[in-house]
Amino acid sequence: MSWIREGELNLLEKISANVLKAGPMPKHVAFIMDGNRRFARKKNMERQEGHMQGFDKLAETLRWCKHLNIQEVTVYAFSIENFKRTQDEVDGLMELARQKFERLLEERDNLEKHGVCIRVLGDLNMLPLDLQELIAKAVITTRSHNKCFLNVCFAYTSRYEITNAVREMAWGVEQGLIKASDVSEALLSECLYSNNSPNPDLLIRTSGEVRLSDFLLWQTSHSCLVFQSVLWPEYSFWNLCEAILQYQLNHKSIQKARDLYREHQALQQLEADRSCVAEHLQHHGNGKPVDAQRRQEALLHYTACREERVQEFVQLLKHKRDSFFTDLCSKAVLT
Amino acid sequence: MALLYGLLWRLLLVLVHVNRALVTWLRVRFRGWKGRLWERAMAALLLPLALAGFPDQQKQSKQNPESKANPGTGNRSASRRSRWLCDGRSLEKLPVHIGLLVAEEEPSYTDIANLVVWCMAVGISYVSVYDNQGVFRKNNSRLLEEIVRQQQDLLGVEGSKCSMEILSNGTDKHQHPVVSCRPTVKVLSPEDGKQSIVQAAQQLCRSVENKERSSKDISVSMLDILLREPKNIPDPELVVKFGPVESTLGFLPWHIRLTEFISLPSHKKLSYEDLLGALQRYGTCQQRLGQ
Numbered sequence: 104m105s106w107i108r109e110g111e112l113n114l115l116e117k118i119s120a121n122v123l124k125a126g127p128m129p130k131h132v133a134f135i136m137d138g139n140r141r142f143a144r145k146k147n148m149e150r151q152e153g154h155m156q157g158f159d160k161l162a163e164t165l166r167w168c169k170h171l172n173i174q175e176v177t178v179y180a181f182s183i184e185n186f187k188r189t190q191d192e193v194d195g196l197m198e199l200a201r202q203k204f205e206r207l208l209e210e211r212d213n214l215e216k217h218g219v220c221i222r223v224l225g226d227l228n229m230l231p232l233d234l235q236e237l238i239a240k241a242v243i244t245t246r247s248h249n250k251c252f253l254n255v256c257f258a259y260t261s262r263y264e265i266t267n268a269v270r271e272m273a274w275g276v277e278q279g280l281i282k283a284s285d286v287s288e289a290l291l292s293e294c295l296y297s298n299n300s301p302n303p304d305l306l307i308r309t310s311g312e313v314r315l316s317d318f319l320l321w322q323t324s325h326s327c328l329v330f331q332s333v334l335w336p337e338y339s340f341w342n343l344c345e346a347i348l349q350y351q352l353n354h355k356s357i358q359k360a361r362d363l364y365r366e367h368q369a370l371q372q373l374e375a376d377r378s379c380v381a382e383h384l385q386h387h388g389n390g391k392p393v394d395a396q397r398r399q400e401a402l403l404h405y406t407a408c409r410e411e412r413v414q415e416f417v418q419l420l421k422h423k424r425d426s427f428f429t430d431l432c433s434k435a436v437l438t
Numbered sequence: 439m440a441l442l443y444g445l446l447w448r449l450l451l452v453l454v455h456v457n458r459a460l461v462t463w464l465r466v467r468f469r470g471w472k473g474r475l476w477e478r479a480m481a482a483l484l485l486p487l488a489l490a491g492f493p494d495q496q497k498q499s500k501q502n503p504e505s506k507a508n509p510g511t512g513n514r515s516a517s518r519r520s521r522w523l524c525d526g527r528s529l530e531k532l533p534v535h536i537g538l539l540v541a542e543e544e545p546s547y548t549d550i551a552n553l554v555v556w557c558m559a560v561g562i563s564y565v566s567v568y569d570n571q572g573v574f575r576k577n578n579s580r581l582l583e584e585i586v587r588q589q590q591d592l593l594g595v596e597g598s599k600c601s602m603e604i605l606s607n608g609t610d611k612h613q614h615p616v617v618s619c620r621p622t623v624k625v626l627s628p629e630d631g632k633q634s635i636v637q638a639a640q641q642l643c644r645s646v647e648n649k650e651r652s653s654k655d656i657s658v659s660m661l662d663i664l665l666r667e668p669k670n671i672p673d674p675e676l677v678v679k680f681g682p683v684e685s686t687l688g689f690l691p692w693h694i695r696l697t698e699f700i701s702l703p704s705h706k707k708l709s710y711e712d713l714l715g716a717l718q719r720y721g722t723c724q725q726r727l728g729q
Contacts, residue, residue, distance in 0.1 A: 121439075121443045122443050122446045122447050122450060123447065124443070125440070125443040125444040125446070125447035125448075126447045126451070182728055183728075184727060184728025184729075185728050186728075187727070187728050187729050188728070188729055260695075261691075261695070262658050262661075262662070262692065262695060263658055265635065265661070265692070266656060266657065266658045266660075266661050268639075269638075269639040269642055269643075269656055269661060270653050270654070270656045271653075272639060272643055273642060273643050273646040273653035273656055274653040276643045276646050276647050276653070277646055277652070277653050282647070283640055283643035283644040283646070283647045284640070286636060286639050286640045286643050287636060288632050288633065288636050291632075291635070291636060291639060312723075313698050313699045313700065313723065314694075314696055314697055314698050314699065314723075314725075315694060315695065315697070316695070316696065316728075317695045317696070320691040320692065320694060320695060321632065321635075321691050323686070324631065324632065324686060324687070324688045324689075324691050325685060325687065325688060326685060327684050327685055328684050328685055328686065328699070329684060330699070348450070348454065349684060351451070352451070352454060352455075352682075353682075353683055353684050353685065356541075356682070356683045357683060357685050357687075360570050360683070360685070360687050360688075363570070363571065364570070364628060364688060367628065371633065
């Protein structure tokens, strides 16, 4: 089955979509597509068939999202914890991924037409090499597209992602690019796999489970969470509408909490800068009292320097990540 | 056309609100009716027990004349205590650590204190209280006082003897002398969330700066150990969220990896049965841990 589904919504769906679109719409929706195996068991199918149908449902959901003006979708395709499943099932899932990424490369013209950019978030090193190369090719082919974005979390857990971000920052410190005191919430967000995306506005988990299972823990701290009891392969347009309605009901209060948090975060950064400056002045001021104006100037100077340092580091990190994909890609061409 | 759709959207929202209000109203009515029934049944059941227990209590109070509790309430609270403990035991599973997330304006200290006491009474060892505006953190001592008072009210003087430990790693760390044994109550605010992860990251980066370790050594478990400090409290298995907002609002992002979220409409005037219902629902949740 293809990644892109053509086709319009039917009349009733179109009217409902327009009604929903009169309210605030989420720009980025994340899905935990749970329930493929339970669906297969319910319908007496092979487990692998359940996973296949799950993928088809993803393609269909992307079509609905497009009609609902949702530009970005993030899905949890494979967790690092899933490597604990039986070898048989893991192999099956890898094979499915291989097929689908091959298919994606065949459909590159269509993807270009719709402007779909595919990103894969996770530690690719954990995957078989041929799959890594396929993924790198897909990512590089679509990376300049900018109409809609699909982030596939593969070999991913949120704790691993956060730890990886800390590791990158520690690497920056090792290289002398940044100081340990430059580490902040904003910088950590920039070092996550998801650094190119805004935080999801809405997170949907199907199959009735009510936990996050190590998915986007950092990014969803102020997202609307909707838990639905339907199994993923049975997900319908109406389920999606229900989730969006839920988001719209929560929109105001979540926005308020977000603003409050942002204020708080800015204050915290100012406080951190202040204490760094104070420390600096104490070390170099020979104990002389410093007047308020000089203190203020020192603070502004320090902040500008820090921002420059951090910017440079972030650029370098992006470059490092890009070259990881290009290297994989060229390796694939050579072999 | 856009205007029409806008109107329709508003109508839809109003309908949903009406629907919600109706459901809550029905629930309250139903609960009131069921609650009364429950009370009567309990009274009937406990009557013989109370009669049998009364002389005992009198003897005891003669023995310790300084005991201020009047025998009637002492007895009632004792039976209540054993009932709650019994409820806790009858559940399929009980969380070791529960989070109470208040996503409502103007939190009520008494109701939260009640909840904390009930949680401890059914046998939960760690209770974390969180709100995204940091109201509880700011008024830490007020909440603490309220909890102690409710504990005396609900469990009687003896019950409150097994007192709790109040932890808060915020600004007023040293103001509260830590009081004896378990269970533990922790008051959390957004600062304990992402900011604590940033602090752990800074700590690790500083050790890299001082050449104590290499960036490659940093692992998930290393970060996890830092974030569990200082008390090595386990991650919350259950978060009960109060209020209409469907979001974690910054509640400990690192620690809620496998946490089950259960929503209740409000913490105000919440009854013990509502909490027990949430715990029963938690008892039916199954975790596969990736498998």
